Amino acid sequence: MDARKRLVLKAIVDHYIRTGRPLSSQALLRKHDLGVCSATIRNDMKYLERQGLITKAYSSAGRVPTEKGFRFFVDWLLELGELTHPDQHAITESYRVRRQEIERLLRQTALLLANVSGYAGFVLAPRLEESRLESVVFAKLDAEHALAVVVSELGILEHRVIPTRLSDAALREVGALLTERLRGKRLDEARREARRFAEAEGWHDPQVQTAFALLLEALEPRPGRRLYVEGLFNLLKSLADEGHRLEDVREVVRLLGDPERFGRYLEAQTAHTPNVQARIGSENDLPELAPCSLVFRGYRPSGALGVLGPVRMDYGKAFSLTTYIGNRLEAILTLSHGHGHGRSVEEALEVEGEVSRS
Amino acid sequence: MDARKRLVLKAIVDHYIRTGRPLSSQALLRKHDLGVCSATIRNDMKYLERQGLITKAYSSAGRVPTEKGFRFFVDWLLELGELTHPDQHAITESYRVRRQEIERLLRQTALLLANVSGYAGFVLAPRLEESRLESVVFAKLDAEHALAVVVSELGILEHRVIPTRLSDAALREVGALLTERLRGKRLDEARREARRFAEAEGWHDPQVQTAFALLLEALEPRPGRRLYVEGLFNLLKSLADEGHRLEDVREVVRLLGDPERFGRYLEAQTAHTPNVQARIGSENDLPELAPCSLVFRGYRPSGALGVLGPVRMDYGKAFSLTTYIGNRLEAILTLSHGHGHGRSVEEALEVEGEVSRS
């Protein structure tokens, strides 16, 4: 395909992304002076149409990109820019807010993806099963209850109120013992270990037995991974602009309300590569996503994030943003590795700043 | 208004709620044999129309209720039933899941409202400012960090990772002291007291000062109250069935994504009475809620919950459900009062069962 044809395709996609309208051969020339007349453009368009890259709504309408056209655009024509300075600034500011637990951090990230992109943003939490346990802490709340906190290298995984009459000192002892035995183990290993531990005859005190049982319950794997979705309104707005019907859109909302299903999908899609990818319209295996495009990537360890917008989304921005925020989040999460959890976000960002310039 | 006219109105509203279609005088007679002919019904309809209770889309269409008609229906004609047994069972089952923190409890409740009603469900958290502080607990996580937990009578209000090098013993001492001084105070009083405390010269250790500063930050009032919304898909589905356009519906979604605004509205609406109320369509002061009806109530202490559905919602079910779940939640929350927080939900439910029969 020669340069002019690519330019014609790019012009059609750009125009369609901006306006949502078809582009005619003459209108194209009005914008870009290619030094040829409209008939030539029409011939090019014909070629592109034969390739399945563009189509027309009816025989004498202007051309719009097909999904294949978007795909070609994304793969070959998209100019990946940097995020604008204000956007970068907003992201930095947003992460600057005090120390975070993993849950808040991920929700914040989803919000950020949504706000900056103008579409919906989502973050799939890492597989906590695989993170390594750092400590188990008990804190006496009142005579009858204590708080059990499970901390991994990623931060606080779980905190649960458990009923126990054990003394503060006894609780601390149990916590210390558990921490010593379980530290560095993956969560699932830790669970097995703790279970063996609880069943061992060595520990006769029924109070301790009960505390263990409850802790094990707190360690129990969640049915699915957590999924944070924000910016639903943005998504509805763009899909409305694109002329979609409420009946189709609501199925998208249903999917986003089903973390199980959507999470599994994201997991499958990021299994082979952590790189930024796009799934355009019906390229998505989930039929309800047909009106949408997904731009997403994996992040270490074992998570995924991205934005969900209309097929005619601003892919350039979506790609930059997903890449950028993915790097940030990865830096924040992996920096706490081995340094004790809860490291200040400011520190993480400073180091990340260096990393990103490398 | 005589009995037959009321019956005609009820028939029209019932039919409209079920099918979303207008009801003609003849169709009405086919359903309910009133012993009169269609012309009589038409006269009744004319009367109801003059009262502004029903209307017709055009001069020769059947009648549909106006919002005023719905209001009359809700106020005078609605037969308040009990929840069906399966529904009650589902609710009980759902609350039976282990001990909960307030956040999980409220989210769970919103989910329950959504699932049982088939519309969207929401829960506005109580004004935490007004709940009385029970204890402040610190737990050492690692050399550099500790977890600060603020517990009120409602349960765990806030937990934050704070950086501190204080020893475990010192932390416990600070916690005990704080608890002693602050217990029983309202959160805002406690904050002032803690601030005085921190500024008092008596405490010179900069470490402790820092810990205090961070704790104060954790006590800082959230910008707004928490709002939990679930079942958005349900809402979109009903609004779609009602023929609403995506453009209108998305404004509702926008509102629900703005806890600040929606929360303030609920607060204002429940300020005068905790009873179940309905706001039908444009009775709502928020213009974007015009396509919806709100059925809601307050619950002690100072919270609100309810369902958000289409104007042609099943008000009977919405009322029963909101009442029932409100009572349950109230029982769970107020029972923990003074008994130490985190009381088992099972116990609360048992007592609640007795209350509801009284």
Added chain:
DNA sequence: CTTAGCACTCTCCTTGTTGGACTGCTAACC
């Protein structure tokens, strides 16, 4: 107050018409 009957109104669906925006094609041109 109720009824029967009829005229009337308005929607909904189909059909037709027209203007305009584009394309596709062909033949000539470089």
Added chain:
DNA sequence: GGTTAGCAGTCCAACAAGGAGAGTGCTAAG
């Protein structure tokens, strides 16, 4: 070969017109 000019052809979108059907409003009688 690629490119151009011109023109025929296609299709939509908007509007108008007409007919069937559903349901009301009204009037006069019971």
